[in-house]
Amino acid sequence: MCRAEWSHLPExxxxxxxxxxxxxxxxxxxxxxxxxxxxxxxxxxLNEIYVQPRSERMENMLLIGQSGMGKTTxxxxxxxxxxxxxxxxxxxxxxxxxxxxxxxxxxxxRFFSQLLKAxxxxxxxxxxxxxPRESTVLRVLAEVQVKVIVIDELNSVLAGTAxxxxxxxxxxxxxxxxxxxxxxxxxxxxxxxxxLSDDQLRNRFMNLELPVxxxxxxxxxxxxxxxxxxxxxxxxxxxxRRLMQMLVGRTGGITLGxxxxxxxxxxxxxxxxxxxxxxxAFEHEEVWDGIEAPVIMGGHRRKSRRx
Amino acid sequence: MGKEGTPSSLPLVPFPHRAEAFSSWLSRLAAxxxxxxxxxxLHAGYPLRGARELDCYLLPQADCALAxxxxxxxxxxxxxxxxxxxxxxxxxxxxxxxxxxxxxALLEGDEPWERRSWRTGATVICSRHRRVLEEACPRCNxxxxxxxxxxxxxxxxxxxxxxxxxxxxxxxxxxxxxPWGLTIDRTISRCVNALSIDLCRxxxxxxxxxxxxxxxxxxxxxxxxxxxxxxxxxxxxxLPRPQPPLYWMLExxxxxxxxxxxxxxxxxxxxxxxxxxASVVLSDHQFFEDRVFLDPSEYQVACEPLTPETYxxxxxxxxxxxxxxxxxxxxxx
Numbered sequence: 001m002c003r004a005e006w007s008h009l010p011e012x013x014x015x016x017x018x019x020x021x022x023x024x025x026x027x028x029x030x031x032x033x034x035x036x037x038x039x040x041x042x043x044x045x046l047n048e049i050y051v052q053p054r055s056e057r058m059e060n061m062l063l064i065g066q067s068g069m070g071k072t073t074x075x076x077x078x079x080x081x082x083x084x085x086x087x088x089x090x091x092x093x094x095x096x097x098x099x100x101x102x103x104x105x106x107x108x109x110r111f112f113s114q115l116l117k118a119x120x121x122x123x124x125x126x127x128x129x130x131x132p133r134e135s136t137v138l139r140v141l142a143e144v145q146v147k148v149i150v151i152d153e154l155n156s157v158l159a160g161t162a163x164x165x166x167x168x169x170x171x172x173x174x175x176x177x178x179x180x181x182x183x184x185x186x187x188x189x190x191x192x193x194x195x196l197s198d199d200q201l202r203n204r205f206m207n208l209e210l211p212v213x214x215x216x217x218x219x220x221x222x223x224x225x226x227x228x229x230x231x232x233x234x235x236x237x238x239x240x241r242r243l244m245q246m247l248v249g250r251t252g253g254i255t256l257g258x259x260x261x262x263x264x265x266x267x268x269x270x271x272x273x274x275x276x277x278x279x280x281a282f283e284h285e286e287v288w289d290g291i292e293a294p295v296i297m298g299g300h301r302r303k304s305r306r307x
Numbered sequence: 308m309g310k311e312g313t314p315s316s317l318p319l320v321p322f323p324h325r326a327e328a329f330s331s332w333l334s335r336l337a338a339x340x341x342x343x344x345x346x347x348x349l350h351a352g353y354p355l356r357g358a359r360e361l362d363c364y365l366l367p368q369a370d371c372a373l374a375x376x377x378x379x380x381x382x383x384x385x386x387x388x389x390x391x392x393x394x395x396x397x398x399x400x401x402x403x404x405x406x407x408x409x410x411x412a413l414l415e416g417d418e419p420w421e422r423r424s425w426r427t428g429a430t431v432i433c434s435r436h437r438r439v440l441e442e443a444c445p446r447c448n449x450x451x452x453x454x455x456x457x458x459x460x461x462x463x464x465x466x467x468x469x470x471x472x473x474x475x476x477x478x479x480x481x482x483x484x485x486p487w488g489l490t491i492d493r494t495i496s497r498c499v500n501a502l503s504i505d506l507c508r509x510x511x512x513x514x515x516x517x518x519x520x521x522x523x524x525x526x527x528x529x530x531x532x533x534x535x536x537x538x539x540x541x542x543x544x545x546l547p548r549p550q551p552p553l554y555w556m557l558e559x560x561x562x563x564x565x566x567x568x569x570x571x572x573x574x575x576x577x578x579x580x581x582x583x584x585a586s587v588v589l590s591d592h593q594f595f596e597d598r599v600f601l602d603p604s605e606y607q608v609a610c611e612p613l614t615p616e617t618y619x620x621x622x623x624x625x626x627x628x629x630x631x632x633x634x635x636x637x638x639x640x
Binding site: 092093094095116119120121122133135136139140143144 | 315319320339340350
């Protein structure tokens with residue numbers, strides 16, 4: 001098979017189509033970034049947060065979305081674009097953006113420990129006796145010139161008691177004031193409730209939602225771009241309305257489910273030798289193993305919209 | 308931990324100074340995060356020995372992890388070591404320093420840091436400032452408490468570990484005088500430095516730069532200095548009982564047989580005198596004729612010129628013939 005036949009693929013993917021099956025499958029399973037309008041909007045807002053001048057009252061952001069919508073992937077991409085290495089009087093890797101995972105219990109010492117871990121500071125084994133001190137956290141964060149602290153899974157705050165939640169939100173406010181850094185909270189829609197107990201903090205947060213996909217042009221473009229990046233040797237006719245409806249219906253419009261289904265169908269297409277994705281490729285039940293529409297807050301499952 | 312279980316890279320890494328000891332750099336690195344150097348060493352995968360013990364142990368796997376954490380090359384980390392495990396008895400257990408060198412570092416806005424050469428008993432005089440290395444804290448006057456190299460507020464600071472306050476290094480050292488009427492001038496300083504350099508080279512198995520009496524392929528320079536140390540200690544009837552390092556003892560099949568007195572176990576003033584005597588008696592003594600004087604009884608009246616012969620005459624009768632053998636040996640390779 002000659003390369004000219006893979007003209008349906010972008011130029012950078014064509015050499016991959018020449019690889020063997022297992023190598024192509026490995027490539028399909030690897031992480032990739034596909035632009036889409038909602039992500040661009042979030043990225044623009046994140047950049048606005050990043051470029052704002054340091055002040056006593058920084059503008060913060062709460063990015064909410066269903067689990068699997070790619071919130072973490074998005075902020076990791078944002079973090080990667082702003083890491084700088086300096087080399088004066090030693091090595092200093094500046095961390096203007098720190099992406100941390102909210103600890104399972106919302107207490108100060110655990111939060112500080114997690115924050116330091118996020119910038120690569122070794123965790124202390126004996127946590128109970130030597131939890132990191134505030135002064136250490138403030139100094140290290142100032143030295144790496146933090147501007148934005150992104151707290152992933154902020155909804156874990158809700159796991160604490162009402163008092164713990166209040167204290168934790170006070171701690172966030174204090175950290176933001178002391179270091180003059182912006183905060184970006186990431187979480188599921190319930191995260192909004194976490195901020196309710198601190199009016200001052202809530203007023204400083206701009207809410208931004210990463211909505212689930214609906215069947216439309218944006219979704220169609222996203223799926224097309226995603227499939228375009230896969231090294232399949234035949235053109236894939238995937239722009240049919242029926243197929244889009246099937247994808248949105250069975251995944252509930254969740255990005256992770258959509259990507260997983262497409263990856264599995266692509267791997268199956270390579271193994272079976274069909275080398276293309278079409279409606280039939282998604283009709284196999286094994287493509288949908290473990291992929292379900294999300295459960296909405298009331299406990300009802302979203303109505304399935306199978307194509 | 309980063310990918311595949313390797314420690315993630317550290318955001319703040321001070322560059323090692325030229326000639327800095329590994330433990331000193333590790334302390335400065337750990338200070339950035341208000342950690343103890345031992346903690347950081349453990350995190351990088353070094354066995355639990357204490358960071359200062361690592362100055363004479365090469366552990367390639369842990370060195371590789373530390374290189375990944377810090378962005379330094381493995382070679383840079385390796386060259387910060389100051390001896391081999393077999394020569395562990397030559398490595399000092401406590402901090403020594405040259406006041407002028409530390410002052411210079413502080414004036415440049417830097418932290419106090421330890422030179423590799425200060426870690427071994429081979430070095431007793433600062434080659435740049437011709438000063439005997441100090442070991443007692445100018446604030447509390449105690450030895451081996453870690454004073455002057457304490458971590459505080461993200462940096463290594465010149466603090467007293469006992470009294471907790473800053474150490475004033477701007478005055479002169481309280482006692483800069485050597486025993487036995489010995490004094491340091493330019494000539495003797497150069498000779499002591501030459502011996503120190505060759506001892507350091509001998510500790511890491513490198514070829515020597517100068518010729519010294521009795522040195523051969525079978526008989527190392529360090530062995531001769533160990534013998535001179537012992538016969539001098541017997542003569543002055545001072546045999547300290549140092550605690551040999553635990554890990555060194557564990558590595559020996561018979562540690563008592565392997566034990567030797569080295570200048571690293573002695574107070575720096577006494578170690579300086581022994582190295583000075585050695586530098587004269589093991590080199591061409593005509594060069595020093597009537598230049599170095601010895602007054603072992605410290606009467607300060609009858610200082611006699613230091614020559615190999617006067618040195619042997621001074622030795623205790625029991626070890627005099629041993630001393631004679633050492634000073635009459637031919638110059639080695």
